[in-house]
Amino acid sequence: MNRSIPRTIFATLAIFLIIPICAGNxxxxxxxxxxxxxxxxxxxxxxxxxxxxxxxxxxxxxxxxxxxxxxxxxxxxxxxxxxxxxxxxxxxxxxxxxxxxxxxxxxxxxxxxxxRDPGKPFDYPLIDAVSITIKKGEREPLKAGYGLEATSIIDNNVVLTLYKGDDVVKQEKLSGSDKRFIHTIKVDGQRRTILIAKLDRISNNDSVQVSGLSQFEVPESTDEGDDDDDDGNWNLQLVESTIFQYLLSIFVFACVFVMILGIARRVRK
Missing domain, CATH: 2.60.98.40 (DU1608 C-terminal domain)
Known part of the structure; x- marks a missing residue:
């Protein structure tokens, strides 16, 4: 039996054992x-x-x-x-x-x-880490009325535009590879991620490939205090207005006058 065969098998097993250690997290x-x-x-x-x-x-x-x-x-x-x-x-x-x-x-x-934590449930992405190719000038339809377009591609630079309907939500110039296109919004004072996409490569100045494209639902606001604050401000402005104070004075004077008349009638009787 060729002695090199056991050595080859041993070396192969050693490599397979070492790779997970070197690979990191x-x-x-x-x-x-x-x-x-x-x-x-x-x-x-x-x-x-x-x-x-x-x-x-x-x-x-x-x-x-x-x-x-x-x-x-x-x-x-x-x-x-x-x-x-x-x-x-x-x-x-x-x-x-x-x-x-x-x-x-x-x-x-x-x-x-x-x-994503694989040990916890996560069931609310609209689009879950897909790879797509977008041609220059074309708009890739996403969920909830959004669309992603490669608006311009020149000299290894691409301008990505995110639309909501026909309105431009975000536009950003990316160059090279491994660049991220991120869209976030503020909900109840917190920044929430709505879209993540990574630019993989630009091909012949006529298309781009993005990977890891994920889109998430816009969280509903839990802050119900704005309407109360608006009502409070309106009430404060009403109380401080000159007309309100004038009408209030007339009302108080009328009440006092009626009370005096009532007392006077009782005294006469």
Whole structure:
């Protein structure tokens, strides 16, 4: 028997054992992306019941807490980049990646990317991580009346335009590959991700390929205090108006006059 055969088998098995160790963590599809400034005391609602709170921002580090529902599952300080991971069936999954620029202290620019937690239910994407090719000038129909168009492609640069009906919602110029097109909106004071797409490549200046395109429902607002505030402001303006005060004075004078007449009649009797 050729001695090289057992050596080859052993080397192959060793490679298969080493590859998972070298490969590092894995992650599922991105479901939330935020690029904004944060400050001490900020509370950021994420997807799948996660929540991030910013405890304190200093020159060299920042205190953060991560909650799963009402349970605090992490309380730590970070000095810039941080990955919150979770082990599921022996595999480490990246769940939340945070990158903060702490050079100028509070407030601090932060980029946050959240990936789907395979250990928790997630059943509300309208479009779930698809890959599509969009030709220049054509609009790819999405869900809920949205559409994504490759408006212009010149010299390895593409302008992607997101429409809602016939209205332009967002337009952004991307160059190269591995660039993200993100659309977020504010709901109840929180930034919520509505669309994520990654630019893979530009082909011959006539089409682009995007991957990981996910679209999410626009969350319904739970803030019902705006109408009450408007009513309160209207009532305050009414009370402070000159006409209201004049009519109120006449009403009080009339009541006092009627009361005096009543007392006078009783005295005469």
């Amino acid at each position: 894995v992650h599922e599809v991105a479901i939330c992306y935020l690029d904004d400034s944060v400050e001490t005391g900020d509370i950021i609602e994420l997807e799948q019941g996660y929540r991030l709170t910013i405890g304190d921002i200093r020159k060299n580090d920042a205190a953060i807490s991560i909650f799963n529902g009402s349970e605090e599952i992490l309380n730590t300080s970070i000095s810039g980049d941080y990955i919150f991971e979770k082990e599921i069936d022996g595999i480490n999954y990246d769940i939340i990646r945070i990158s903060m620029n702490l050079n100028d202290g509070d407030p601090a620019p932060m980029v946050l990317e959240q990936y």
